[in-house]
Amino acid sequence: MAAEPERAREAECGGERDGGVAPSERTRVRRAPQRARYDRETVEAILDEGVFAHVGFAVEGRPFVIPMVYGRRGDVLYLHGSPASRLLRAGRDGVELCLTVTHLDGIVLARSAFHTSVNYRSVVLFARAVPVDDAAEKLEALRAVVDHAVPGRWSGVRGPDETEFRRTLVLKVPISEASAKVRTGPPVDDESDMTSDAWAGVIPVQLAYGEPLPDPQLRAGIEPTPDVAGYRGPGSPA
Amino acid sequence: MAAEPERAREAECGGERDGGVAPSERTRVRRAPQRARYDRETVEAILDEGVFAHVGFAVEGRPFVIPMVYGRRGDVLYLHGSPASRLLRAGRDGVELCLTVTHLDGIVLARSAFHTSVNYRSVVLFARAVPVDDAAEKLEALRAVVDHAVPGRWSGVRGPDETEFRRTLVLKVPISEASAKVRTGPPVDDESDMTSDAWAGVIPVQLAYGEPLPDPQLRAGIEPTPDVAGYRGPGSPA
Numbered sequence: 001m002a003a004e005p006e007r008a009r010e011a012e013c014g015g016e017r018d019g020g021v022a023p024s025e026r027t028r029v030r031r032a033p034q035r036a037r038y039d040r041e042t043v044e045a046i047l048d049e050g051v052f053a054h055v056g057f058a059v060e061g062r063p064f065v066i067p068m069v070y071g072r073r074g075d076v077l078y079l080h081g082s083p084a085s086r087l088l089r090a091g092r093d094g095v096e097l098c099l100t101v102t103h104l105d106g107i108v109l110a111r112s113a114f115h116t117s118v119n120y121r122s123v124v125l126f127a128r129a130v131p132v133d134d135a136a137e138k139l140e141a142l143r144a145v146v147d148h149a150v151p152g153r154w155s156g157v158r159g160p161d162e163t164e165f166r167r168t169l170v171l172k173v174p175i176s177e178a179s180a181k182v183r184t185g186p187p188v189d190d191e192s193d194m195t196s197d198a199w200a201g202v203i204p205v206q207l208a209y210g211e212p213l214p215d216p217q218l219r220a221g222i223e224p225t226p227d228v229a230g231y232r233g234p235g236s237p238a
Numbered sequence: 239m240a241a242e243p244e245r246a247r248e249a250e251c252g253g254e255r256d257g258g259v260a261p262s263e264r265t266r267v268r269r270a271p272q273r274a275r276y277d278r279e280t281v282e283a284i285l286d287e288g289v290f291a292h293v294g295f296a297v298e299g300r301p302f303v304i305p306m307v308y309g310r311r312g313d314v315l316y317l318h319g320s321p322a323s324r325l326l327r328a329g330r331d332g333v334e335l336c337l338t339v340t341h342l343d344g345i346v347l348a349r350s351a352f353h354t355s356v357n358y359r360s361v362v363l364f365a366r367a368v369p370v371d372d373a374a375e376k377l378e379a380l381r382a383v384v385d386h387a388v389p390g391r392w393s394g395v396r397g398p399d400e401t402e403f404r405r406t407l408v409l410k411v412p413i414s415e416a417s418a419k420v421r422t423g424p425p426v427d428d429e430s431d432m433t434s435d436a437w438a439g440v441i442p443v444q445l446a447y448g449e450p451l452p453d454p455q456l457r458a459g460i461e462p463t464p465d466v467a468g469y470r471g472p473g474s475p476a
Contacts, residue, residue: 026300030322030323030324031319031320031322031323051342051345051356051443052340052342052356052358054292054294054303054305054338054340055303056292056294056301056302056303056336057301058296058299058300058301061296061299061334062264062296062334062336062364063294063295063296063301063334063335063336064294064336064362065292065293065294065303065336065337065338065362066338066362067292067338067340067358067360069356081269082269084268084269085268085269086268096299096300096301097301098294098300098301098302098303099303100292100303100304100305102290102292102305104289104290104445107289107387107388107447107469109388109391109395109450109466110395111395111396112395112396112397112398112402113380113381113384113392113395113396113397113398114396114398114399114402114406116384116387116388116391116395118289118290118307118387120290120305122305124302124303124304126300142351143351146351146354149345149354149356150345150347150354150441153347153354154351156436156437157347157348157349157350157351157354157434157436158349158350158351158352158431158434158436159350159351160350160351160352161352164350164352168352186451186453186454186455187453193396194455194457195457196395196396197457197460198394198395198396198460199394199450199452199456199460199461199462199463199466200452200453200455200456200460201450201451201452201453201456201462201466202450202451202453203388203447203448203450203451203466203469204447204448204449204451205289205445205446205447205448206445206446206448207342207443207444207445207446208443208444208445208446209345209441209442209443210441210442210443210444211442212347212437212439212440212441213424213439213440213441213442214437214438214439215424215425215438215439215440216424217424217432217438218437218438218439219432219433219435222435222436222437223437224437224439225437228347228437228439228441231345231441
């Protein structure tokens with residue numbers, strides 16, 4: 001299950017450094033660099049398909065990693081939650097954050113334990129967040145989060161009232177120091193293992209969305225709207 | 239999409255503190271504590287169903303969060319990879335780690351933006367890792383990782399040779415300071431929103447495993463073994 005190094009038969013994933021996410025020394029992918037991507041399009045596509053970002057921060061050198069929902073507008077992500085949240089307080093106070101979004105695409109079964117692997121797409125984003133105090137931007141950020149989870153949902157639900165709005169802290173996270181890492185394709189075995197009797201290949205993995213389950217307290221006669229009935233996963237507009 | 243606080247109609251998830259994962263001040267769930275669980279059975283079940291742990295560590299106060307595969311044996315998790323990996327080197331050197339494993343179970347559509355939520359199960363585990371130098375334990379750890387991804391796979395593939403073995407660093411992570419957080423059930427709306435015309439309920443989400451795709455270079459006549467043909471996701475034995 002060791003991931004690297006692997007031979008050139010692995011699907012090459014670029015390594016190009018165009019686009020606008022400005023890789024830094026910190027975002028440069030060191031392990032399996034042939035899997036690295038730094039273009040904004042790839043980074044944004046991976047972010048837009050995610051529901052949770054795993055948000056890391058350190059307090060007195062101790063790391064914390066918390067799953068958080070988010071939304072995107074252009075080149076920023078928005079996080080939100082209670083002003084009492086340790087993560088949001090730390091972020092508001094300018095602590096460095098690391099947000100990682102990962103999609104599992106397949107279990108890669110090689111002929112050897114060493115080359116057993118996984119197909120995945122991930123983004124690692126480093127940033128300092130900024131609290132969003134402007135009311136209009138804050139409302140738009142909350143809309144971005146709801147519409148990220150279920151595109152189009154915001155316009156069909158009651159918006160935040162004054163108390164809810166005040167009780168929600170919103171952070172803006174610039175997408176300016178990020179890298180993506182992508183593994184695709186079949187296993188990459190050693191030449192000497194190709195005569196193995198072991199089955200080799202990939203078990204594809206994806207998130208599956210089931211039929212919407214109505215709230216037991218849903219009023220009679222209310223049918224799912226198209227954004228719900230036709231739900232195909234999260235997404236944020238460009 | 240603010241997650242808390244929510245009313246008591248939400249499925250209660252315990253808050254009990256029995257079992258052996260010894261919650262500390264750090265693992266005590268502060269936000270939405272009604273969702274917290276500290277029993278070992280819940281923690282292990284969530285870990286066993288995961289493919290990736292998001293592993294956080296800090297270097298000079300800067301957080302990093304990296305997705306890593308893992309395996310479990312009893313009350314330890316094993317991580318592995320190249321000795322050149324920054325994460326593994328930091329872990330080997332005794333840096334504190336935070337491992338988070340999250341399963342998304344549903345998109346929770348409330349009648350208000352504020353109560354829009356997600357159903358999920360997550361574990362947050364704090365630990366200092368120890369490098370595994372003993373050859374027998376190291377081999378067993380690598381087996382745990384491969385058999386976690388595909389239960390039973392290890393016995394059907396070539397094990398690590400001396401070079402691969404030497405090129406792999408294995409860390410042991412004790413599961414002794416962990417907490418789980420679980421949200422289940424329908425949306426929890428304010429009483430005053432229950433007359434809303436909005437559809438409310440849950441869109442279930444799960445990982446789906448597709449038909450195994452043979453390696454284009456697979457020798458003719460090799461069929462998937464039962465562990466592959468009947469694959470239903472990862473798992474580690476108790």
